[in-house]
Amino acid sequence: MSALAPTLQAFFTERLIGQRRASPHTVAAYRDTFRLLLAFAQGRSGTAPSALRLEDIDALLVGSFLDHLEVERGNSARTRNARLAAIHSLFRFAALRHPENAALIERVLAIPPKRFERALVSFLSDEEVDALLAAPDRATAIGRRDRALLLLLVQAGHRVSELVGLQRGDVELGSGPHVRCMGKGRKERIMPLTKTTAAVLRAWMEESGGRPEDPLFPSSHSTKALSRHGVTLLLAKHVEAAGGDCPSLRSKRVSPHVLRHTCAMRLLHAGVDISVIALWLGHEALETTQIYVHADLALKEKALARTTPIGVAPGRYRPPDDLLAFLEAL
Numbered sequence: 001m002s003a004l005a006p007t008l009q010a011f012f013t014e015r016l017i018g019q020r021r022a023s024p025h026t027v028a029a030y031r032d033t034f035r036l037l038l039a040f041a042q043g044r045s046g047t048a049p050s051a052l053r054l055e056d057i058d059a060l061l062v063g064s065f066l067d068h069l070e071v072e073r074g075n076s077a078r079t080r081n082a083r084l085a086a087i088h089s090l091f092r093f094a095a096l097r098h099p100e101n102a103a104l105i106e107r108v109l110a111i112p113p114k115r116f117e118r119a120l121v122s123f124l125s126d127e128e129v130d131a132l133l134a135a136p137d138r139a140t141a142i143g144r145r146d147r148a149l150l151l152l153l154v155q156a157g158h159r160v161s162e163l164v165g166l167q168r169g170d171v172e173l174g175s176g177p178h179v180r181c182m183g184k185g186r187k188e189r190i191m192p193l194t195k196t197t198a199a200v201l202r203a204w205m206e207e208s209g210g211r212p213e214d215p216l217f218p219s220s221h222s223t224k225a226l227s228r229h230g231v232t233l234l235l236a237k238h239v240e241a242a243g244g245d246c247p248s249l250r251s252k253r254v255s256p257h258v259l260r261h262t263c264a265m266r267l268l269h270a271g272v273d274i275s276v277i278a279l280w281l282g283h284e285a286l287e288t289t290q291i292y293v294h295a296d297l298a299l300k301e302k303a304l305a306r307t308t309p310i311g312v313a314p315g316r317y318r319p320p321d322d323l324l325a326f327l328e329a330l
Helices: 004-019 024-045 059-071 077-097 099-109 126-134 141-156 160-164 195-208 228-242 247-251 256-269 274-281 286-295 297-305 322-329
Strands: 178-182 188-192
Touching: 004 024, 004 077, 024 059, 024 077, 059 077, 059 099, 077 099, 126 141, 126 228, 126 247, 141 160, 141 195, 141 228, 141 256, 160 228, 160 256, 188 274, 228 256, 256 274, 256 286, 274 286
Parallel strands: none
Antiparallel strands: 178 188
16 A cells, blocks of 8 residues: 555544544545546556555646546536645645655645636525515425525525534524524534514424424425435526516526525625624635625615716705704704
8 A cells, every 4th residue: 555545544534534623514525536636647547546656646647637627527716726725735734744755745735726707696686585485385395394495595594504404403483583503614603583584484393393303404205304406406496486477587597505695695785794794604704705795786886876976076065044054063
């Protein structure tokens, strides 16, 4: 067995799981990266993954692998950068165990992430949200489940991984109704619920029944939680149905993350401070939340309305009446 295999195994067991206590989603993402990388290296060299040496995964091969992801697999620059981040993490770990390969490791770590265009976030208008929430058939249990799920997504702004991980015990519907979730980076956060959302969730939980540790939104065919793919499918079904009453939905690509963006934009339009929105969404850095300010055309229009039009001399306000002038001078 080469030095690469035990180093990779130690990276997962000691660094990711033992030291960093990485979430299952992070471990799975890193695992997929190295499965792709090792298969690519095997195709290039003909060497079995367990026999590959650390020297075989040099900067030239990593660069070719990243090109392969974009050109042949059709991955985006974001996905490429995520794969590169996983490789960088492994090589930083390897630098501590194999100082004799410092030059090779340094060259791999020097590979930069790729810059990409940042498109404005997509979100739904109030009319589109109303049409989407009206789409599920409330005469059926599945329709009532879907409406509760969509309403919670729009109001609380969960990531889809957080949503499918919710248990019945995470919802408190007594005084000060709220929902608790374990978010990205193992950060627990609590989001308050509106009266409407609390009422819909209360009705759904009374109907579905179960123990506190049972999933809040089970699959229609079992007691297990809905999968991320299942949430995506049910959302697509209801968006298509809602498009009949709200044609603007037909031109939008609506994913669960778009509903998270919608939650943030609704908070922003309501005048909630950007730092509070960052806490609400579980963002690590405030800069991440700034994307909603950039996407908010209404906010920019309000700022423009406060400026003096080009070519017009700024004037001074003069009260139209002597009594108003007196009051202004107080």
